Amino acid sequence: MPTSPPNPQQPTTDPDAPSRRVHWVLLAAFLGLLGLILASGYQATRTLREMHQQEQDARRALAERAQNLSNLYISIEVYNEGIQRYVGYPSEKADPQVRQQLDRLTADIDAKLTEYPDHRQPQEAAFLAAILDLYQRQRELYRLALSATPSSQDQSLMSSRILTLRTQLLDRSGELTAWSGRQMHDSDEALLSQFGRLQADLTGSLSIALAGGLLLVIASMAYILRLERQTRGRYRELAHSRHELERLSSRLVDAQEEERRSISRELHDEVGQSLGALLVDLGRLSNNLPADSLEIRERLEHMKSLAEQTVGTVRDIALLLRPSMLDDLGLVAALEWQGREVSRRSEMEVAVESENVSDDLPDEYKICVYRLVQEALNNAVRHSHARNARVRVTAGASGIAVAVSDDGRGFDPQRARGLGILGMEERVRRLGGTLNVKSSPGQGAMVTAELPLPVAAGTPA
Amino acid sequence: MRQTRVLLADDHTLIRAGLRLVLEQQPEFVVVGEAADGREAVSLAQSLKPDIVVMDIGMPGLNGIEACRQVRESLPETQVVMLSMHSDEGYVLRALKAGARAYLLKDSAEADLARAIRAASEGKSFFSPAVGKVLLEDYMRTLQRTGAEDTYELLSPREREILQLVAEGQSSKEIANLLNLSVHTVETHRARVMQKLNLRGIPELTLYAVRKGIIS
Numbered sequence: 001m002p003t004s005p006p007n008p009q010q011p012t013t014d015p016d017a018p019s020r021r022v023h024w025v026l027l028a029a030f031l032g033l034l035g036l037i038l039a040s041g042y043q044a045t046r047t048l049r050e051m052h053q054q055e056q057d058a059r060r061a062l063a064e065r066a067q068n069l070s071n072l073y074i075s076i077e078v079y080n081e082g083i084q085r086y087v088g089y090p091s092e093k094a095d096p097q098v099r100q101q102l103d104r105l106t107a108d109i110d111a112k113l114t115e116y117p118d119h120r121q122p123q124e125a126a127f128l129a130a131i132l133d134l135y136q137r138q139r140e141l142y143r144l145a146l147s148a149t150p151s152s153q154d155q156s157l158m159s160s161r162i163l164t165l166r167t168q169l170l171d172r173s174g175e176l177t178a179w180s181g182r183q184m185h186d187s188d189e190a191l192l193s194q195f196g197r198l199q200a201d202l203t204g205s206l207s208i209a210l211a212g213g214l215l216l217v218i219a220s221m222a223y224i225l226r227l228e229r230q231t232r233g234r235y236r237e238l239a240h241s242r243h244e245l246e247r248l249s250s251r252l253v254d255a256q257e258e259e260r261r262s263i264s265r266e267l268h269d270e271v272g273q274s275l276g277a278l279l280v281d282l283g284r285l286s287n288n289l290p291a292d293s294l295e296i297r298e299r300l301e302h303m304k305s306l307a308e309q310t311v312g313t314v315r316d317i318a319l320l321l322r323p324s325m326l327d328d329l330g331l332v333a334a335l336e337w338q339g340r341e342v343s344r345r346s347e348m349e350v351a352v353e354s355e356n357v358s359d360d361l362p363d364e365y366k367i368c369v370y371r372l373v374q375e376a377l378n379n380a381v382r383h384s385h386a387r388n389a390r391v392r393v394t395a396g397a398s399g400i401a402v403a404v405s406d407d408g409r410g411f412d413p414q415r416a417r418g419l420g421i422l423g424m425e426e427r428v429r430r431l432g433g434t435l436n437v438k439s440s441p442g443q444g445a446m447v448t449a450e451l452p453l454p455v456a457a458g459t460p461a
Numbered sequence: 462m463r464q465t466r467v468l469l470a471d472d473h474t475l476i477r478a479g480l481r482l483v484l485e486q487q488p489e490f491v492v493v494g495e496a497a498d499g500r501e502a503v504s505l506a507q508s509l510k511p512d513i514v515v516m517d518i519g520m521p522g523l524n525g526i527e528a529c530r531q532v533r534e535s536l537p538e539t540q541v542v543m544l545s546m547h548s549d550e551g552y553v554l555r556a557l558k559a560g561a562r563a564y565l566l567k568d569s570a571e572a573d574l575a576r577a578i579r580a581a582s583e584g585k586s587f588f589s590p591a592v593g594k595v596l597l598e599d600y601m602r603t604l605q606r607t608g609a610e611d612t613y614e615l616l617s618p619r620e621r622e623i624l625q626l627v628a629e630g631q632s633s634k635e636i637a638n639l640l641n642l643s644v645h646t647v648e649t650h651r652a653r654v655m656q657k658l659n660l661r662g663i664p665e666l667t668l669y670a671v672r673k674g675i676i677s
Contacts, residue, residue, distance in 0.1 A: 268519070272546075273473040276567050280479030283571035284486075308568055315546055325551065328524045333551040340549060340599055349606040387606075 330359030384408020499523025533560030628670030
């Protein structure tokens with residue numbers, strides 16, 4: 001006997017059972033990973049937008065500055081040209097229009113200088129200072145040109161100074177363009193390095209997310225594998241205990257049959273035969289009595305009828321336990337006997353039909369079919385109050401088919417699964433067969449079973 | 462007077478002893494041997510060649526019906542008296558088919574044994590009265606419940622006469638002599654009886670007769 005199963009009221013706590021904590025940890029990890037990815041994505045978008053804005057701003061500011069400066073230069077150049085023309089062509093000196101133009105230019109440049117934005121980069125300030133210096137010198141030159149009537153010597157001196165200034169102006173202007181280009185380049189560089197930082201940041205956070213994801217996947221896989229292993233183990237256990245149970249109940253049926261057989265044998269051999277011998281003796285005794293001993297004869301007759309009754313009772317019990325017809329006459333005759341016996345004792349008439357059923361079936365098949373029919377007929381008599389029942393046993397190449405039908409009041413097979421049907425099912429299943437109970441209230445009942453035969457048993461020896 | 466030689470086959474010593482006592486009271490019988498199972502019964506019968514074997518049906522190893530068949534096959538002169546606890550027609554019919562002449566219930570064995578052996582040794586049938594009663598009851602009940610027709614009503618008086626004589630164990634020749642008919646006529650009658658009653662073979666016919674109380 002295997003050990004008894006644990007008490008179902010107090011299920012033992014299983015240390016391997018998956019705890020709810022693991023669920024929460026996994027969920028939190030998934031959420032964290034998701035959050036990390038979302039956050040870094042958001043950060044990257046924001047940084048990119050900022051960079052774009054910065055770049056725009058920087059370019060605009062730079063362009064503005066360069067524009068300012070070059071405007072100044074152009075103005076000064078125009079001014080310079082004006083002076084040159086003024087000095088170089090004395091006829092024009094008197095022209096008030098030229099003077100007016102020059103004055104306007106002066107005012108214009110002054111205005112531009114005053115309007116010039118206050119925050120200046122050092123380089124820019126240097127340019128501005130240079131421009132101012134050039135401007136101052138030009139204005140001085142111009143004042144000189146206005147104040148005196150210059151001699152031709154002076155005139156050539158002035159022209160050469162103007163030229164020098166102009167050259168310087170051009171140089172400065174070139175420097176300015178170069179500076180502006182450099183500034184642009186620097187801004188691009190800054191942007192690039194910022195982009196590089198962003199890339200590094202993104203790579204970092206993505207790596208973290210990837211590593212976290214990998215960890216999470218490994219952890220989840222481990223968890224799933226463990227669960228799977230546990231499930232497999234539990235399934236094996238279940239299958240095993242199921243198998244055990246089947247084996248046990250099959251052994252139970254065997255043991256019951258064996259016990260019945262031995263009790264029946266005992267009753268028949270010991271009790272039955274002793275009573276039989278007693279009857280023979282009593283009969284002989286009463287035959288040999290003198291004719292006048294009436295009282296003794298009466299006593300003897302009484303004893304005989306008592307013994308006969310007891311013999312009958314013992315025989316009935318023995319037959320119920322183990323139908324000796326199965327051994328004496330074979331399955332078909334035993335079924336026919338059973339049918340007549342039920343017909344005799346009840347209000348139900350039983351018809352038994354059989355086809356191709358061999359008399360040398362293995363004992364467990366005979367007893368299975370016999371008990372099945374017995375149970376079905378009993379049910380029909382006791383619960384269905386049937387008037388007619390029909391037993392049909394057919395043997396084919398592959399197995400035996402048994403059908404017991406009655407015209408009783410029927411029942412609902414789903415609800416009325418009593419021990420009787422369970423017992424039939426058990427007997428049929430252990431021989432690898434199937435049992436089917438078909439009935440509905442008012443429609444009678446039909447119990448059918450299919451028993452596959454072992455290969456050797458199907459053919460008569 | 463020539464004694465009838467009897468072999469007793471029963472797996473229970475007490476029963477054999479009781480039967481032997483019954484038979485030894487009659488000088489016409491002599492018990493020549495006792496067997497405790499079917500196989501022993503067959504081999505003893507073959508060596509002793511008794512007139513009668515009294516055979517219990519429920520014996521271990523080889524049961525009485527099978528043993529009866531083997532004895533009748535190898536020794537046609539030896540008749541078998543079947544002993545049984547069952548008055549069911551399944552047993553009676555199978556015993557008859559195996560070649561038994563008489564069928565006795567164990568309950569009434571001591572009372573009817575001598576008569577049964579006498580009848581069997583003359584080639585006649587004998588059945589315990591209780592057997593006929595049970596078979597008749599079964600028959601009547603089935604007729605009543607299924608509403609079937611009693612086929613016995615279909616037979617003519619001459620056919621009923623021949624049915625009884627065949628069931629008692631008489632051969633066609635004996636019947637012909639008894640009734641002053643030709644053997645051929647007797648056999649025609651017999652065939653018609655079988656057909657009307659839907660019977661196959663003498664054992665079924667005998668069973669039918671017992672069931673109807675025509676013979677016992």
